[in-house]
Amino acid sequence: MRQLFRNDRMWRAHELKGAYDVVIIGAGVHGLATAYYLGRRYGVRKIALLDKGYLGYGASGRNTAILRSNYRTPEGVRFYNASLKLYEELSAELGWNLLFSQCGHLTLGHTDTAVAGLRVRAETNQLLGVDSRIIYPAEIQKLVPHIDCSDRPRYPIMAALYHPPGGIIRHDAVVWGLARACDRMGIEIHPLTEATGIRVARRRAEAVMTNRGAVAAGTVVNATAGWASTICQMAGVSMPIVTHPLQACVTEPLKPFLDAVIVSASLHVYVNQTGRGELVIGSEIDPYQSYSMKGTLPTLEQMASSALELFPQLHNIRVLRQWAGICDMTPDFAPIIGRCEELDNFHVDVGWGTYGFKAAPAAGRYLAEWIATGKVPDIIAAFSPERFRRRRLVGEKAAAAVSH
Amino acid sequence: MSFRIPCPQCGERSVYEFRFGGEYSKRPQPGADEDEWYQYNFVRRNEMGSQTEWWYHRLGCRQWLRAVRETRTNKVIRAYFPDETEQTDRGPG
Numbered sequence: 001m002r003q004l005f006r007n008d009r010m011w012r013a014h015e016l017k018g019a020y021d022v023v024i025i026g027a028g029v030h031g032l033a034t035a036y037y038l039g040r041r042y043g044v045r046k047i048a049l050l051d052k053g054y055l056g057y058g059a060s061g062r063n064t065a066i067l068r069s070n071y072r073t074p075e076g077v078r079f080y081n082a083s084l085k086l087y088e089e090l091s092a093e094l095g096w097n098l099l100f101s102q103c104g105h106l107t108l109g110h111t112d113t114a115v116a117g118l119r120v121r122a123e124t125n126q127l128l129g130v131d132s133r134i135i136y137p138a139e140i141q142k143l144v145p146h147i148d149c150s151d152r153p154r155y156p157i158m159a160a161l162y163h164p165p166g167g168i169i170r171h172d173a174v175v176w177g178l179a180r181a182c183d184r185m186g187i188e189i190h191p192l193t194e195a196t197g198i199r200v201a202r203r204r205a206e207a208v209m210t211n212r213g214a215v216a217a218g219t220v221v222n223a224t225a226g227w228a229s230t231i232c233q234m235a236g237v238s239m240p241i242v243t244h245p246l247q248a249c250v251t252e253p254l255k256p257f258l259d260a261v262i263v264s265a266s267l268h269v270y271v272n273q274t275g276r277g278e279l280v281i282g283s284e285i286d287p288y289q290s291y292s293m294k295g296t297l298p299t300l301e302q303m304a305s306s307a308l309e310l311f312p313q314l315h316n317i318r319v320l321r322q323w324a325g326i327c328d329m330t331p332d333f334a335p336i337i338g339r340c341e342e343l344d345n346f347h348v349d350v351g352w353g354t355y356g357f358k359a360a361p362a363a364g365r366y367l368a369e370w371i372a373t374g375k376v377p378d379i380i381a382a383f384s385p386e387r388f389r390r391r392r393l394v395g396e397k398a399a400a401a402v403s404h
Numbered sequence: 405m406s407f408r409i410p411c412p413q414c415g416e417r418s419v420y421e422f423r424f425g426g427e428y429s430k431r432p433q434p435g436a437d438e439d440e441w442y443q444y445n446f447v448r449r450n451e452m453g454s455q456t457e458w459w460y461h462r463l464g465c466r467q468w469l470r471a472v473r474e475t476r477t478n479k480v481i482r483a484y485f486p487d488e489t490e491q492t493d494r495g496p497g
Contacts, residue, residue: 289475
């Protein structure tokens with residue numbers, strides 16, 4: 001019996017070899033997705049995924065598992081929509097239930113300016129074939145019977161951007177499913193293997209130093225979140241990134257009553273109910289840069305008071321846990337994906353701020369294409385590391401700052 | 405993690421009285437080339453460890469000050485007003 005479980009391990013442990021075709025630093029959902037698509041679509045199997053912690057220790061296990069594609073810029077909408085489509089197929093592809101529930105996503109507007117912003121997003125989304133439209137309190141109340149649409153709150157709800165394909169997924173399942181699929185293809189996953197340096201020579205990242213020895217690499221990928229700057233510094237690459245903590249909390253389980261993801265950028269809060277009945281409440285990023293992953297009382301108070309503005313009947317509910325993850329914020333709230341100008345074989349998949357989890361399949365799929373073919377896929381060309389120098393920013397703040 | 409900043413004017417106060425102004429960097433002089441402006445506008449060291457940064461005491465003396473903070477633990481090592489002689493660095497704007 002014991003043997004049966006041993007053979008069915010999700011992924012196996014390996015000795016660290018001296019060289020790999022591709023070394024991916026960060027075995028979170030982005031690193032795993034990149035390895036998965038490299039293996040599955042391009043037959044690249046000599047890959048090592050290095051992670052300083054256990055799988056899902058970082059942002060992959062700390063996010064609020066919300067998926068959506070109702071972004072603001074055409075580049076963003078196209079990209080996140082491709083990701084959502086990949087997520088829709090992922091359970092079947094991996095043979096592993098990811099518990100994806102497309103329950104719908106509502107971004108609330110409480111002021112004229114906020115509603116104007118939502119309108120721009122609705123129009124852009126519709127032009128690009130994404131199901132997204134403006135709805136008003138009567139319809140909001142029908143979709144979410146328990147939300148307070150009255151005039152009682154200081155900022156009553158005026159309208160919402162309704163995005164039916166949005167929803168929540170089980171984030172740990174995504175990590176485990178991808179890890180299992182990578183392992184079955186012979187891709188090696190190395191937890192507790194911390195990158196401590198990168199040897200650079202002749203414009204190439206030749207090897208990654210780790211606490212378990214040096215590994216030579218054909219291509220090095222930095223797929224870390226939170227520590228992207230520190231890994232880039234090892235390779236002598238500078239980044240326009242600052243790291244901020246982001247906090248969330250979860251309440252005790254309640255009878256299912258909320259079947260949509262609710263986001264309010266004006267109140268800096270988002271709420272959804274998990275399959276277990278717990279309410280997951282998230283806030284905006286902490287107002288200062290930090291690598292500390294500890295929660296704070298002021299943020300917990302802010303999450304609670306904002307959630308009560310939307311659902312006043314929750315006033316007696318207890319909080320089970322509160323946690324923080326660290327987010328790499330970029331100046332334009334869009335990610336940085338691609339090969340760095342400074343080196344010929346160093347790719348980054350970083351700057352994922354507060355919107356990385358939902359983007360993992362597309363980021364992995366197209367970065368894999370870039371690495372395998374050497375050509376820049378159109379869909380991620382706008383997110384290249386050089387865009388800041390060229391002043392070609394992808395202004396995604398309106399749709400990404402709080403609405404995760 | 406929440407913390408306090410020892411304001412040189414007002415004493416030790418909660419971080420929520422302050423506005424974070426980002427890591428300290430030198431503003432390029434007039435006539436600086438594009439690369440210098442690119443570095444100043446976009447590139448951040450994002451130090452994991454001790455970092456010098458700008459803070460504005462918005463609910464206190466309303467002055468810009470500099471603090472040296474350990475970014476892993478949020479421990480503020482010291483806070484001070486910038487030297488009067490540094491004419492070009494009066495806050496991040």
